[in-house]
Amino acid sequence: MAVLLIAEHNNKELKPFTLNAATAASQIDAEVHAVIIGQNSTDAAKQLSELPVIKKVLSVEAAHYENFTAENYSPIIIKLAKNYSHIICSANTFGKNLMPRIAAHLDTSQVSDIIKVISPDTFLRPIYAGNAFATIKSKDEKKCVTIRPTSFDPCESTGGSASIEKIDASEEFSNTKFIKREEIKSDRPELGTARIVVSGGRGMQSGDNFKLITEIADKLGAAIGASRAAVDAGYISNDHQVGQTGKVVVPDLYIAIGISGAIQHLAGMKESKVIVAINKDGEAPIFSVADYGLEADLFEALPQFMEELNKLNTIQK
Amino acid sequence: MKILVAVKRVIDYNVQIRVKEDGTGVVTDNVKMSTNPPDDNAIEEAVKIKEAGKATEVVAVTVGEEKAQETVRKALAVGADKGIHVQADGILEPLAVSKILQKIVDKEKPDLVFMGKQAIDDDCNQTGQMLSALLNWPQATFASKINVKDNKLEVTREIDEGLETIEINVPAIVTCDLRLNEPRYASLPNIMKAKKKPIEKIVVSELGVDISPRLEQLKVEEPPKRKAGIKVANVAELVQKLKNEAKVI
Amino acid sequence: MMSRESMEYDVVIIGGGPSGLSTAIKLKQLDSNLNVCILEKASEIGAHILSGNVFETRALDELLPNWKELNSPIKTKVNKEKFLFLGKTKSLSWPTWLLPSVQKNHKNYIISLANLCRWLGEQAEALGVEIFPGFPANEILYTEDGSVKGVVTQDMGIDKDGNKKDSFEPGIELLGKVTVFAEGCRGHLGKQLIKKFQLDKGKDPQQYGIGFKEIWEIDEKNHEEGLVMHTAGWPLDNNTYGGSFIYHAENKQIFLGYVIGLDYKNPHLSPYDEFQRFKTHPDIEKIIKGGKRVSYGARALIEGGFQSLPRMFMPGALLVGCDAGTLNMPKIKGSHTAMKSGIIAAETINEHLKENKDLSIFEEKFNISWLHKELYHARNVKPSFSWGLILGIIFTGIDQILFRGKLPFTLKHKHADHDTLKPANQMSKINYPKYDNVITFDKTSSVYLTGTNHTDNQPVHLKLKDPNLPINYTLEKFDEPAQRYCPAGVYEVQKENEVNKFVINSQNCIHCKTCDIKEPSQNINWVTPEGGGGPKYGNM
The missing domain is CATH 3.40.50.620 (HUPs)
Structure with a gap:
């Protein structure tokens, strides 16, 4: 059948x-x-x-x-x-x-x-x-x-x-009435359903520095995530938190920036299809789950990343 | 109005799950158990509606082994009036649970049935919807806001695209999202009082429902460990790989 | 002051560990009409209990003589013992006939103390004791004449800035004719009582250790159910007091642990990393190789013994078990002694309530008990190790084997543990090996196994008396040792825009109390978080 x-x-x-x-x-x-x-x-x-x-x-x-x-x-x-x-x-x-x-x-x-x-x-x-x-x-x-x-x-x-x-249609069920649907209109996709997530950790060193991540996320049409450490340090609000006590995400592409990869964080993103890690500590546990690892100072790597993205003719959204 | 709230006993969400070596399930011996988190929201909402004078009675029900009644006791401590424990051992599929709950609904005749949207153990997300199908009642799943108006409920639902608002006629089923409310704490005096509230015990066989499993759990295993990939030399190589090899940007 | 609801009991017990549960059970046996309740800060009885544990049944035999018929979780009898001195790669097996008799275990059992407590909890409830898990006692209440009249439970639903949330639920007063403090090592209320009533007057400073424990499921061929093994030596140097235990329990599990005296001097020392490194010794690695770590935890233990044991009675209250310090260090056992102190407390309270006798009769009862004798005989072992491992062992041999603890003098504990650190620049740095995530693990993956959590948005329960001290003084002088002595990664010094910042990840706390003990300026005060917070230990 x-x-x-x-x-x-x-x-x-x-x-x-x-x-x-x-x-x-x-x-x-x-x-x-x-x-x-x-x-x-x-x-x-x-x-x-x-x-x-x-x-x-x-x-x-x-x-x-x-x-x-x-x-x-x-x-x-x-x-x-x-x-x-x-x-x-x-x-x-x-x-x-x-x-x-x-x-x-x-x-x-x-x-x-x-x-x-x-x-x-x-x-x-x-x-x-x-x-x-x-x-x-x-x-x-x-x-x-x-x-x-x-x-x-x-x-x-x-x-x-x-x-x-x-x-042919069947009969209407009269006890349920639809009232309205408010689609969240945001230029940025929801963390839980985004195709691409760009996340920052404590390596970002300040809330201000998250603008480096925002830029890249805008370019990629990505949602912004964060590790618990970054949230606890006050760099970003906790609705961005990925991990055991935050959201579990399974995007096509997860870019972890300045995130060491505590197991609680990995629990929230390790099912992502492709994982990228950018961290200056080559021994950081995040590299053990990353498909592509870049050992580099993020404050140098991120502007370069933006530059390279700008060179591309097309970017999938 | 009378509200029936279904609660489930599950492994506490803070406990790290350990898969049994023989592949038959996960370790539950001496593991901290708790009420399924969104079930706490369901109880809280029912009690709030009662406190607002829009409901007259809140009945908490659970289905499961002897110790499952702890979840009913907890519900009584935060404001439920009466408890029901349907005693049943072994794995119960949501279909079986919804058939059991249907019997309890027949008996208790509630106007509303609340429960969590999903249990954090089997992650099925079925029971509320199945119960509403069996009763042919309207359903409001993933509720993050409930507004009671006479014999109707206006419910805001958390959906992938955002929020959806529907209006359903009573009797109805609502499954609750964690965002619905913040469950209260049980105070010590209320825990003491809850010890004196009645819990009706029903043995599942008395209900005459077929609860035999339809699914066979062949194996439970740990998720495969992800392997490390490659290190790239520079940003240009990274972007090139993402574009041409992984094809994700 | 806010007005609170109150509940009255004959006896209010703080802490559902071995001593508190034994007190409760004995009280109900003596008089089933007594109203007895136990407050427990963990989400359930047993969830904050961590111990080796090789269990001596002496106190349990007195408390519940028919324990064998009550389906108790005491199953694995010790059937073999080993003691190894470890060098870096070699080991020397010490003949067990040369061990002091206190270190012989052939009548004892390998148990999970957490499971024993769960079972004792069931026994207590069956006798009518009210147990309230998830309710920390936060504050002591005194009558106008200064005697203890009860406690206040923790307020719930306070946000991190101290404001009441919608879910706010005020703590309530629990009033007892007698209050028994049984919080375990370094109880935060016990600490206040000792100070207020000068219970430690004339006693030596208290001594502590930090104990780690992991549970491993190991290969069948390496498992010998009933085997008890201890080691001393590597990786610690001769001047640091400590050693390991490996107990082969049921179901192919071993309880693997390490204890280090908190009187260590080098601020660069990381107890956690010493434990991880210990597992890489060839003689240890071969046991766990191919196995899987299933649990991790850590807890401070109280080691001062007889010389440091405070007075255990005061007006309106008793202090029992490790909250006072009844652990027998040479035996490495505190469960049976804690239970015995609880039994004596119950007998004292019963006579106090019935015959109006003063609570000071606790001391008379204690002095004629086997508990007193046991602690007295053990008294010189721990202080002798302040001379180093080798002299300590020689002295202990003489003291325990030849004289059986009856030498006519008592060695003193000279310093409190927070006074022993030397400045960082005078001590050598220690390079610990990297974790391989097979045998050795990083702290965060370890903490993950404890299941610890504290709900978001509540006040930090690790209070700094001076918030600037860690960076302005402790970092400079001691390289902020909190980063290393905390077994759960709660404390970090983090550079933010080139400025050092002291970060407290209080949600990671596993309630071991080491920071409260070891912080060199006593700048950290551990207070109770919201109820139910902290680890969710299984069979620890």
Whole structure:
């Protein structure tokens, strides 16, 4: 049986993590269908049909799908579920909110936040905030699985031409009413979800010196992080803190500047895809987890770094 | 209005987790246990709503082994009126817990059910949503602000993009974010009083729900240790590697 | 003064360690109608307990004679003993028949004292003792005539600037007909009582040590359950008092530790690094190689013994266990003596309440007990090591083996530990090897294993009497030794824009009290943080 992917979108276009979830779905079974539920979401549906891994798109439109509430989404997915072995979506706040509601209706024990597909019924997932990994085998006939988006590469976004099938909407759930969504409009991405994080530690020596980091973060479209030591020293506010008692981040690129790499800090960033460390102490523990280490005085290295970035024609955002 | 709050006993968040050598789980012997942190926020919010005169009773419920009732006792010490301990041993999946809670809801008939958004042990983030599905109630997950108006709740939810506000009709389920409030401390006199408050004990088999596991935990292991990469000679080389080799900028 | 709620008990006990729990249990055995409560600053009983521990059951046999039937965590009997003198790469095994009898352990057990306390806590609760974990006693209350009438628990919900937060919860008064202080070594209230009532009048200055402990899970082939091993010598020099212990416990675990006297003289010495270096000795490394470190912790211990033991009674209160200083140093054991002091305290209190006898009968009871005899016989060992390791051993051989502690004189402890440091420029720097993160580890990874934490935004609980002293004086004269004697990396001297700054990472504190003891000007005062803060030790 095929796998059903639940697309996440904003009615105009797909949310990027849908591409990561599609990759995970295709690792379970080659026959991946995707359902897109929304209002005036035909452009997003078309975009979905162009993902080469998607073999068929099911599109549902109704006014009550405009705001993606789980209560409205779940009946239609439950109806579709009889044709599928797996239901897949991202383990972000959208998928976390939605999937258990579906799983409970299907009387299925959900497997949350997987980081690896071992076989169609066996998955790897972190537990205890990533301090242990569990290998889980599902014995349920239908499997509801949410995937950690950063653990799967996004699939190709063009070249496919899946058919788009319109299906009927289900009834509205009247006890939940959407009021508003306030997207945080900031030039800087949120620390928890940023693709790139630039972090400073006590090596920055003062709050003023953090402007060296801000400059680079602006250039890269990155969030700004900090070690606990830098926060305790008063260089930056504690909502920037990465680590055991701060935020756990898993960006594509983590740049640690003047951070020695206390284990509490490593606990918060060691799952990042690529780690860069800039530190003048060549023995600093941060180098033991860095993909690229630069042993240098940060006050010399950072202006050079900025210069090199300025030389680049393009920078991915 | 009556509020049921579900609380879970987990390894204290300060304790460093140790994976058992035989791969069957993590070490829990002589390890400090506590109430799941966002469950404390759930209790706090329920008690606050009661103190504001908008609820009449707060009932704390837990499902788990004998010692799990410590979490109920703690809830009683910070203002819950009554406790329920559903005694069940072994691994309980969120699906099983939500079925058990459904029975408790049938029995207690609360107007609201609160709980933490996620337990810090299995990190599943399922129980609240599953319970609302089983009851066909509205759900407000990841709540960072709750405004009670008559038979409705206006809830602000923490979502990836920012904040979302929804209005749900009572009866409803709310799962709580750490940002919802700052849980109060239990005072000594209240701890003493809590010792005298009733905790109803229910053996899970009396509820007639199927709690048999559907998932098989094949192995628990330590996450792989990250290996050191390379040292670059200068900034130019670093930027070139990030651009062309790692392809991240 | 703010008005506080109060609760009244017959007996209020401060500290849920071996002495406090024994006091409580004995009291309830003597009279089950007594209202007894225990305040404990840790989040649960046992979470701040750290000890070797080779346990002598003598006091427990008296307290709970049927302990073997009560599922106690006392399982591993000592079945083999070794004593090694370590040179840099070699070692010399000392025949155990030549050890003083106090250092023979064949009747003793290898235990986790934290687990023993958890179990004693259960026994106490079953007898009706109220135990309040997470509630530090912060302040002593006195009646108008100056006798102790109880304590105030810590206020909760104060921010770092001293303002009340929304969650503020005032401490309450716990009033006891008798208050028992059982805080362990260098209790912050015990310290005040000793001063106020001059309990140490005519006594030698108290002596302390710092003890480290790691738990390792080791390769089966290196594990000999029941083996007790001690070492002296390397890496310490002849003038520094200290040594190691390695106890092979159950489940392939060993308890590996190191104790260093806090009367060391060289401010460059780092007790933590001496311990880490010790593990690289070939005879030690071969035991832990291929194993895994699972726990780390450190705690000051009280070593002054008989000469330094303060008077343990005062109006309205008793001081017991390591809060007073009942540890037997040559035996390297303080648990059974602490428990015995608690038992004597309970007997004293019972007679005080029933027959209106003065609390000073504690001393009469103490003087005729085996505890007194034991501490008296042990009294000359520790001071003899002030002559150096070799002379100390020779003297101890004569004192303990030939005369069994009955020599007709008593050696004195001359200095308090904070007075012993020599100026940094007169002592040689010590180059410690780098950590390999296999056998030896940096401080922060070690602290991580303790699970210690203190909630953000509370006042710093390590108070500097003079905030400028560390940089203006101690750094210059002693190279600020707090950076090294603290086993948890709480203190750092940090250069910020070329200016030195003394940084206190109080959230790392593991409540060992070493800073309170060793700071050369006694400039650091350890006070209680918010309840539940500090380490979360498991089977330490």
